[in-house]
Amino acid sequence: GESVGLHLPTLSVQEGDNSIINCAYSNSASDYFIWYKQESGKGPQFIIDIRSNMDKRQGQRVTVLLNKTVKHLSLQIAATQPGDSAVYFCADDFSGGGADGLTFGKGTHLIIQP
């Protein structure tokens, strides 16, 4: 069945450094992925998304890379700030447009060290 997972449960980086959070998926038919940030006691916050016809997409301080060959995607956060501390999830939108519920990965807790 469909599964989306993350490699590392916790990632600690120094403030100002870059961070990379990884995610693997199993359904080769998946073609739309989203990264979310979740702060303690809050709902997920949209960061960036990518479709399978792309292998890279950039936002403000964030970049998502998609490797369909090995079914892997990553979220890169540049020049991390204390406010980046949160749990990050990748999610698979199998419908491609929000018509179905999302399948979330396990999550990575990003800790920014001062």
Added chain:
Amino acid sequence: GAVVSQHPSWVICKSGTSVKIECRSLDFQATTMFWYRQFPKQSLMLMATSNEGSKATYEQGVEKDKFLINHASLTLSTLTVTSAHPEDSSFYICSARDPAGVQPQHFGDGTRLSIL
């Protein structure tokens, strides 16, 4: 931007009582809303899909008679946890589909449910 509001944000109640959680889309119409559950230090798990004017679709393993969903209007879906027990304690999060939005779904800030 599009906002989804959940109420209450936190509730504590005795075992055996029923609890209703509301999810509202504040500035857009949502024909489809979703309910997720999140246990501590775990990921979000989809419970059900709520469609306006029709019955909800439940994921495998989710009891429809225990988790009653009503989506009577284009801006409101409710989740009622009936005869709640301590094992139902969790963080319940709703989202609403926004076909015209940049994002596929907008999430509420969740409801922390604690059953004593």
